[in-house]
Amino acid sequence: MDSQPMSEPLIIKQQTDKWQRISPIAMLYFIVKIILGLLGNIVYLAPAVIFGYKEIIAHPHIWLPVATLVLILIFIGTFLSFYFFQYRLSNGHIEIRSGVFSKKHINLPFTRIQNVKLEQPLYYRPFNYTCMQLDTAGSNKQEAKVVALKLDFAEALKQEILSQHHRQNIYSEDGTDSNDTLETDSEKTNDSINTNETLLNTRSLTDLIIHGLTNNRIWIFLGGLAPFFDDMGNAIANFFKSFGIDIEQFFMFADKSWWQIGLFALTLTFMAMLLLSLFSVAGAILSYYNFTLTKLGDRYIRRSGLLTKHEVTMRLSRLQMIVQQQDWLDIILKRMNVKFEQSNAHGGNYQPGAANNKIIIPSVKAYESQRLIDDVYPENKVHSVIYQGISKRFLLRNIGYFLSPIYIVIAIFLLYHSNFSVLLGATIAYLFISLLIFCRWKRWGYAVDKQFIYIRKGMLGVDYYCFPIYKVQQTQFVQSWFLKRHRLSVIKFVLAAGSQKIPFIDQKIGYHLIDNALFQVESSKRSWM
Incomplete structure (x- = not known):
């Protein structure tokens, strides 16, 4: 049993010492990437799409050549992206060459890699392929991604990277904290959970439905469809006319009483809300289906996804902040979302479920939330501490x-x-x-104890933020003319996961909070990673 892990790095080196091409199945990945890129820029492409659509309607005979040309361009772009993508492993480095017109060459040492994530889209599963994403701490973008590797080969490569970090930590001579070790795990991305992992949380289908209802983000999707609303409305009206129903007649209010108009508006609102909720629930199921949160040593591992399986791993030392969020509907249903935030290498704040810089546990109950938070920060007082309000x-x-x-x-x-x-x-x-x-x-409040800073904020809902003081990387003291006149201030604490502020507090308290944070950061000498 002990000989197999030792042989894997040698096999990897022998197989990838020279430049390697990825499997042709990667073209599926590039096709999907191109299509999603087009959809993601639909707002900018809308004028061209609308103009082209009207031209095709006016001249129906040109739709086939146009469609053929678009497909040819997509195919050419896909093939060139596949052809120019190469990688190799040598001397503890991974090198990746990619790009058609804009060439990109990445040389990434294993010892710099902080995250190894495996992503298995639906179209890869029958062929047992996966994508491997490699991130480094503090980068502003994803460092490297090999888009088509055999699953067993990707696991062996992950083990090789892990062993490189293990050897580096053993022979480190500068006394650095072992917090700089690799954030990854040796488990596979299939549905099974290693017996050494401790299961912390799962989400049922009911939980996902509740999450979809309470976290409706369909407005972003509707915003992208805005340029097509007129054409969609005409298409719907013509569809009903084919059945002998004049739907436009329902919107003629001149001959209707006020109660009929009110009833019609109420019915239409409920129908629209139902449709939006269905979209949101579908999105929650796609993102969080078969959700599991496990713990292996000091690593938290989240797996989920219906069409694309995602695996996000976070080392406890890299955790920057925990967040508990409740929208107004969450409060009514007594649910909340818990987020484990790590270094915000990708520049965004709150991404969907597959975000790489956080672990999101959706729609948990109060006791589940407290249990998760206590597992991360056993000495936290996020719900028992007394929060101080801000100035009136x-x-x-x-x-x-x-x-x-x-x-x-x-x-x-x-x-x-x-x-x-x-x-x-x-x-x-x-x-x-x-x-x-x-x-x-009324919602905004703050509290401090010996180890943590707590911030509460919200409007109709309420969010709680808790982070260790030694994780603070920068502080800011802000005063406008209005604040200075009334001896108030805005305090900002900057962490690797982003910044948090406390507005409209007494300037003496603000100075004290900053001095206390800087003192603890300097005196503790603990690494934020």
């Missing part, structure tokens, strides 16, 4: 100095023109926005 001058500045003057000007203008119906709407909007600002002020 937050309300004065946002409602008194900004919102109210705008409302008064609009109200005077509407009164002058005797437009009382619009004035009523403006007044309702003013009161509603004021209520949201009040809720924002």
Whole structure:
């Protein structure tokens, strides 16, 4: 049993000492990448698409040549991307050459690799292939990705990278913390869980449905479809006309009473919300299906995905911050999302479920959330600590100095023109926005103990942030003329996972928080990684 792990690195070196081409199956990956790239830029391509669509409608005979040309271009781009992609392993490095017009050559030492992630799209599973993504700490983008490797070969390569880090840690002479070890694991990306792993959490289909309902992000999708709303509306109207139903007649309100209009609007709203919820639930199931969170040593491993299986691994030493989020519907259903944030190498904050810089546990109950947080930070007091509120001058500045003057000007203008119906709407909007600002002020709070900084914020929902003080990399003390006049300040704590701020607190307290954080960072001498 002991001889097999030792032989794997030799096999890898013999097989990949020279430049290697990836499997032709990688062309499936490049095709999907091109199509997703086009869809991702639909807003910029919309004018050309709309113009082309109208031209094809006006001249139906040109659709076949246009479609053929598009397919040929996609095929050529796919083949060239595959042809120019090569990789090799030599002397503890991985080198990757890629690019058609813009050439890219990556030379990445194994000892610099912090994350090894395996991603297995649906179209790779029958052929037992996978994608290997390699990241380094502090990079602003994904460092390297080999897009088509045999699954067993990828696992052997992952073991070779792991052994390189193990040897480096053993022979380190500068006394550095072992926190710089590799964030990866030796488990495969299939559905089975290694018996050495401790199962921390799973999500049922019911949990995913609740997550989809409480975390609706369909508005982004609808925004991309905005240029096509007119054509979609005409297509729907023509579809119903083919069955003898004039759907446009339902939108003629001149001959209907107020209660009929109200009932129709309410019904239409419920139908739209149902459709949006179905899209959101489908997205949650695609992202989090068969969700498992396990622990192997000091590594947390999240696996999930229906069409594309994702595996995200986080070493405890690389964890920067835990976040517990509750939207207003989460509060009603007594659910919450827990996030383990690590270094934000990809520049974004909150990505979908497959994000590489965080582990997201969706729609957990309160006791499950507390159990997960306690496993990470056993001495945390995120729910028992007393939070200090921010100054009421937050309300004065946002409602008194900004919102109210705008409302008064609009109200005077509407009164002058005797437009009382619009004035009523403006007044309702003013009161509603004021209520949201009040809720924002009421939610914001902070607390500090010997080890952690806690921040609470939200509006209709509530989010809790907890991070060790020694993880702070930078502090900022901000004062505008308004804040300085009232001896207030905004404090920012910058971590590898992003920044968190505490606004409208007394400047003396702000200086104290900054001094305390800097003192602990310097005196503890603990690595943030």
